[in-house]
Amino acid sequence: MTIDFTLTPQQRVLQEAARDFAQNVLRPVVREADDEPDPLRAFNLTRPAYQEAVKRGIAFSMLPKQYGGGGLSNVDFVIAAEEICAVDPGFATTILVNGLGLMPVWYYGTEEQKERFISRATSDTSGEFIVGYAASEPPGSPGGTANFDAPAVNGAGMSVTATLDGDEYVVNGRKYWPCNVGGWDNRGADLNLVVVRTDREADGTRGLSALIVERGTPGVTYSSISTSGQRLAPNCEIVFDDARVPAANLIEGTRGNGDLLINRNFAWSGPVAGIAAVGVARAAYEAALEWAKTYTAGGPQPIIEYQYPGYVLGDVATKIEAARYFCWKGAHYIDEHDYHGELIGAMNKVLCTEMLFDCVYKCMQVVGVNSVDRRHLFERYLREASVLPLYDAGNFGMQRRRIHGVMAHSSFDPRALMDNRAVDFDKSMEGIDTVPGPRAERSEPFVSA
CATH class of the missing domain: 2.40.110.10 (Butyryl-CoA Dehydrogenase, subunit A, domain 2)
Structure with missing residues (x-):
């Protein structure tokens, strides 16, 4: 039996629906909102798109159906998220944070709290609940x-x-x-x-x-x-x-256990931040490829026919493909392990967001000085590329420390992810690097919802 990376018919429908929303609802407001100097006004320019996202079931798609959410698996969620992130990762973050705020209620809340908070969000009819x-x-x-x-x-x-x-x-x-x-x-x-x-x-x-x-x-x-x-x-x-x-x-x-909540939240969002990087890199790559296929720089043929642009764009395309499948792997792992993926989620975030900056800059090199002309959007891709490694738990200080803490623990099995086995995360894996001197092993048991 082979490993199958083919999307199911249902996932194809989901992908097309997300792409339709991103291209036809979100894209028309992105330029004006990005250019708006007042951040609150910029956010409000996206309000009609957000209302449509609520109407289409996107805004709370990650929450369980039991409480009125969309019930998407993590794999399905990242497939849809890539399409939105390719148009604007900021709007996608707004959607993501609905999950970061309410998923912990699902993990750790009482039944009464789940009904009071999650169901309240998903049953709201204003289209503006956030x-x-x-x-x-x-x-x-x-x-x-x-x-x-x-x-x-x-x-x-x-x-x-x-x-x-x-x-x-x-x-x-x-x-x-x-x-x-x-x-x-x-x-x-x-x-x-x-x-x-x-x-x-x-x-x-x-x-x-x-x-x-x-x-x-x-x-x-x-x-x-x-x-x-x-x-x-x-x-x-x-x-x-x-x-x-x-x-x-x-x-x-x-x-x-607020510490465990934070680590679990950022584990869940790791593949989502990773796929955001894939989406932005994809947009930059497709724009640079189109440029290379039509721009001659005064020569006899488009620059794609020359070795340097072809090799550079080939490298970029390779990195995007690899990062996408790593995000799918991370999301699948979290689906398989009770929404725990503290190790692989951090790996997704670090690898993909740092790949993004390199990809965007290489695309700009292919386009040349014209890439700094704001008409071509590369400066916006570069701004987004600079933010992603720093936001959603910075790669230095939070994401890499989680990887370090798991890896340094006496229980760590370096083949666990390869074999799709659980990598438990507990309090004894926290705090590494935060104080000088040797780290004492703590004996608190693994805490799970």
Whole structure:
């Protein structure tokens, strides 16, 4: 029995539907929104496309059917995501973050919480329901999002605190970079999943949890961040000033396990970020190939007939194909292993997003100086290529550290991914590289929803 990379008839239909949405609904708004200097206005220019994405079942397609979602497998999701990312990865990030905000409720929430939050999102009829995910915090010391799982207590990891006061948590601190969290008007997304420090005396592997902060919660303010790439994805700073959140909004399985939530979230999004890189690289490659087949540079034939452009574009095409199938492998692995893929998800993210920058620049070399003319979109592809290795858990500090932590552990089997066997991820694999000196093995058991 052979390994089959052929899409099923249903997957072909899904791919064509995503391509139709990307080309005919999303593409017409991308240039204006990308050029708009005001980030909140830029985001709102995508609102009709988002409403159509809700109508077509795209916006919550990753959520389980049991709670009203589309029920797509991870493989199906990345097949569809590539088509959207080839047109604009920022808009695709907006869709992705709906999942980053609600998938943890599915993993770790009580049945009541799943119905209250997931079903509420999927049953909304406005076409504008949006969900945020807030983990990242401002740079500075003490703190640092990249060290969220550090074993040190004082100054390590996240500093947004949630203190229990009766039947409410009082939340204070700042988040920086979270996507979707401001909603359409910077008054808050409908639901925001926020990773907070619920135990000030515990380290990053024991003191973090996740709360759902609902739109209209007093004491929470949002302000837009203007970014160089992913301009159609709305990033914000959040300030919590004695914001009171019902204790019932703490996602039960994340109590003291916010570190595992973060790692699992970014494992799930690894193949999606990887396929975003494939989509952008594909767009740059196809544009450069078309240029090479029609541009003569004053010579007797199009430049594709010459060795250098042909070899360079051949290398680019090869990398795109390899990255696409690695993302399919990662998504399939996560489907097979209860939505755990902390190792392979990080590998997807690192390999594919760093491949992207090289591919885009090589395409620009083929096109030459004309590639910096904004009419040809290469400058936008280059901006996106610079962002992808840095966002969605940076390749340095978070993604590579997860790979390192798994690989250095005494239980690591280097052939596990090859054999499609589970690679368990637990707290003893966290915190590597975050403090100087030898790392002590911790004995906490693997925690799974």
